[in-house]
Amino acid sequence: MSNSAEDYSYDYEYLFKIVLVGESSVGKSNLLSRFTRDEFNIESKTTIGVEFATRTIEVDGKRIKAQIWDTAGQERYRAVTAAYYRGAVGALLVYDISNSSSYEGASRWLSELKDHADANIVVELVGNKSDLNHLRAVPTDEAKSFATEKGLLFTEASALNSENVELAFQQLIKAIYDMVSKHQFDMNDYGNDNKPITGGQTITLTPTPKDSKIKKDSCC
Amino acid sequence: MGRRKGYQKITEMSQVDHKSNKGGLMQANGSGSLPFFFKSLTNGSSNSVDRPSIDSRRSSHRWDSETSSPKPMKFQDDDEDWDDDILSDLTIKGEKFPPFRGDDDTTKYLNSIVNQPDSISVKEPTVELQKSPLNKSIRKNFKSLIKDPLSLLSDLDLAEEKKIYGVKFEKFYSILQDEQTNEEQELNKLQNLSWNGIPKRLRMIIWQMLLRYMPINNSRRVAQLERKRQEYQQSLSEMFKDSKKDNNVWHQISIDIPRTNAHVKFFSNTKIQDSMSRILYIWAIRHPASGYVQGINDLVTPFFHVFFENYMENDFNVQEDDIEELSQSTGFEDILKAVEADTFWCLTKLLDTIQDNYIHEQPGIHRQISNLVKISEKVDNALTEHLEEHGLQFIQFAFRWMNCLLMREFRLELVIRMWDTYLSEFPQGFKDFHVFVCCAFLMKFSEELKEMEFQDLIMFLQDNSKTSHWNDKDIELLLSEAFIWQSLYKNQLTYT
Incomplete structure (x- = not known):
């Protein structure tokens, strides 16, 4: 669908801000590097604060750029990372299928999102490390019904062997797109004010920290 | 002309620093390609920066024994934090x-x-x-x-x-x-x-x-x-x-x-x-x-x-x-066993100087970042304006610089060389001097950064491969530049 060359293209119609959250060591950074660069690093270091990556994909013939913020999982960084939830239209809540406590932390992360992100944010629960099926500690059905109950999208994926990584991001982006095209809420066209966006529409639910100083034309 | 003038100033400063031999590198470098800070120093006056005279720089020179010799030290067992209880x-x-x-x-x-x-x-x-x-x-x-x-x-x-x-x-x-x-x-x-x-x-x-x-x-x-x-x-x-x-x-x-x-x-x-x-x-x-x-x-x-x-x-x-x-x-x-015990105590000594960086809400890091912003505005206002214009906040890239003391940005051998200098500035090295090193580091890429927009800015700044070719000499130049900024702007730091 898309490749890295496209990432640097400004030719897109929508810009979605997405955050990656979840307990420490569940594989958030590797999911992101697999999706944006098709890379996996077994020796990757802990994420400090936040890291950023982007990729443009096509949904229903529309080019959508996903601007993804990967956050540190450790409790101490919550104050720093929560600032990035604002303005996010989507979140991947990641746990490790071989680590039950990382799954048990999911409801805490949901309430974090509820406290700091917009109420309309689309959340997907992602059970990473599906390659470790022989060490599975979280049954798929259990996670699936939790997701259904909370109104979350759900998939299991493996950043290591790439399984379902595309799917995980694509279905989240698609869901955001569907919601946006249905509601068309709070669409801010920054035009040339916001240099990273030279075309298309930025979808935000509330202003992001970086947007706060930029004049907006309110259109709804 | 302008260049020439800048060179002379640097040479002058180098002489000031000669006592501690810190200017040597800059002199050596000055004859080759012109480092960015030559330009900044030459053009600096147009930024209405209060640039202290050489004399006032001297007085902030920490090696002047009259003005800033380290506090008297005691060597009895003074690890207050180690009590039997x-x-x-x-x-x-x-x-x-x-x-x-x-x-x-x-x-x-x-x-x-x-x-x-x-x-x-x-x-x-x-x-x-x-x-x-x-x-x-x-x-x-x-x-x-x-x-x-x-x-x-x-x-x-x-x-x-x-x-x-x-x-x-x-x-x-x-x-x-x-x-x-x-x-x-x-x-x-x-x-x-x-x-x-x-x-x-x-x-x-x-x-x-x-x-x-x-x-x-x-x-x-x-x-x-x-x-x-x-x-x-x-x-x-x-x-x-x-x-x-x-x-x-x-x-x-x-x-x-x-x-x-x-x-x-x-x-x-x-x-x-x-x-x-x-x-x-x-x-x-x-x-x-x-x-x-x-x-x-x-x-x-x-x-x-x-x-x-x-x-x-x-x-x-x-x-x-x-x-x-x-x-x-x-x-x-x-x-x-010996290495482990020694490391524990030395780590404790180091962290005592920056414990605010790791407590709830990490106020030490926020203070360092706001100091970095302040110093960077003085050193290269055009750059900080550019970053602001593109919606890039310092915390988005400098948080890690502070939290990991730039260790994610350099190979371990280079970090070790940096620590020689940080430790010689102990106990302020890892706290205040580090801010100036971060500033010098940011300025290294000033010209490139000014050509970039938000996404490229953040991707570039968080990517540590930009220093993969660095060696000891690069680190030493960085430290020397940081030293200059510290001499000029130390009084701009806030501590609360």
């Missing part, structure tokens, strides 16, 4: 020690401590140990090196060291040999010399002295080291004896240690990892206001590298050579 606090709200990859080794190790409280005194080799002979990489006199690190001096190949380091080595050597002058003066001399880098063979000793961990005074050194190491061993055995742990802390450490410099063989060795885990755990438990915070694991590695290297032959490369065989050989355990 703490041991009773250490068996805590824990659950069962969660399984950790190196558990067997940990248990074996801990048993050896519990059964042998005086474990730092070196055992005679037993029959069993003779089966695994001393590895050729371990220095033969490692036992006396453990006991008194300065016994190294009699063992050095002076001609060889002088060939590598020249006069600098002789200066260090003569300070270490000199028994008569007072400690404060000696430390002052060591600080001056260390700013420009420390010879590898002397690095462990000098670092530990600069941190006020190892007494310079001969009469107290051996006893003090032995006592500190025993204190550490005792707390280890107290804390680990009944396998009750603070589960959360231990869990976080045990998932972070395997991904701490995992690409380096040395740091992927199980015994080394277990040792680093113990250091972090005990530090965290003893500092509940911060506890263990990701990034502190990075800070252990320079100490571990440098201290371990002290006991190895010159041809041993800590980062590249295989350590598996070494870790089975005679002497390894003794060395590791």
Whole structure:
């Protein structure tokens, strides 16, 4: 669908801000590097604060750029990372299928999102490390019904062997797109004010920290 | 013209700095391509920056003994944070020690401590140990090196060291040999010399002295080291004896240690990892206001590298050579015990100066970042305006610079060289001077950054491959530039 060359293209119609959250060591950074660069690093270091990556994909013939913020999982960084939830239209809540406590932390992360992100944010629960099926500690059905109950999208994926990584991001982006095209809420066209966006529409639910100083034309 | 003028100013400054030899690099560089700060200094006046005269720069020069000699130091046991009561606090709200990859080794190790409280005194080799002979990489006199690190001096190949380091080595050597002058003066001399880098063979000793961990005074050194190491061993055995742990802390450490410099063989060795885990755990438990915070694991590695290297032959490369065989050989355990205890105390000394960086909401880091913004505005207003215009906030890239002391941006060897200078600026090095180093680092890329937009800006700044070609000279230039900014703008820092 898309490749890295496209990432640097400004030719897109929508810009979605997405955050990656979840307990420490569940594989958030590797999911992101697999999706944006098709890379996996077994020796990757802990994420400090936040890291950023982007990729443009096509949904229903529309080019959508996903601007993804990967956050540190450790409790101490919550104050720093929560600032990035604002303005996010989507979140991947990641746990490790071989680590039950990382799954048990999911409801805490949901309430974090509820406290700091917009109420309309689309959340997907992602059970990473599906390659470790022989060490599975979280049954798929259990996670699936939790997701259904909370109104979350759900998939299991493996950043290591790439399984379902595309799917995980694509279905989240698609869901955001569907919601946006249905509601068309709070669409801010920054035009040339916001240099990273030279075309298309930025979808935000509330202003992001970086947007706060930029004049907006309110259109709804 | 403009260039010429800037060059003269720098030369002037270099002369000011000559006393501590910090200007040398800049002079050398000035004749080649013009570093960015020449331009900044030349054009600076148009920015309506209050640029102090050379004289006022001099007065902020920390090497002027009249104005800013380090505070008098005491070398008695002044580790306020180590009180005997703490041991009773250490068996805590824990659950069962969660399984950790190196558990067997940990248990074996801990048993050896519990059964042998005086474990730092070196055992005679037993029959069993003779089966695994001393590895050729371990220095033969490692036992006396453990006991008194300065016994190294009699063992050095002076001609060889002088060939590598020249006069600098002789200066260090003569300070270490000199028994008569007072400690404060000696430390002052060591600080001056260390700013420009420390010879590898002397690095462990000098670092530990600069941190006020190892007494310079001969009469107290051996006893003090032995006592500190025993204190550490005792707390280890107290804390680990009944396998009750603070589960959360231990869990976080045990998932972070395997991904701490995992690409380096040395740091992927199980015994080394277990040792680093113990250091972090005990530090965290003893500092509940911060506890263990990701990034502190990075800070252990320079100490571990440098201290371990002290006991190895010159041809041993800590980062590249295989350590598996070494870790089975005679002497390894003794060395590791000493390195572990020394690292613990030195890490504690370092973190004492930046503990605000790791407590709730990390106010120290926010303060450093706001200082970085302020200094950067002074140094290169066009750049900070550019970043702001594109919606990039300093916290988005500089948070990690502060939290990990730029360790994520440079290879470990370069970090170690940086720490020579930071430690010579101790206790402010890791706190205030670091902000100026971050500023100099940002300015390195000023021209490129000004061409970028939001996404490229953030991707570029968080990508650490931009320094993969850096060497010691680049680091030294960076430090020299930071020194200039510090001389000019130190009074701009806020501390609250």
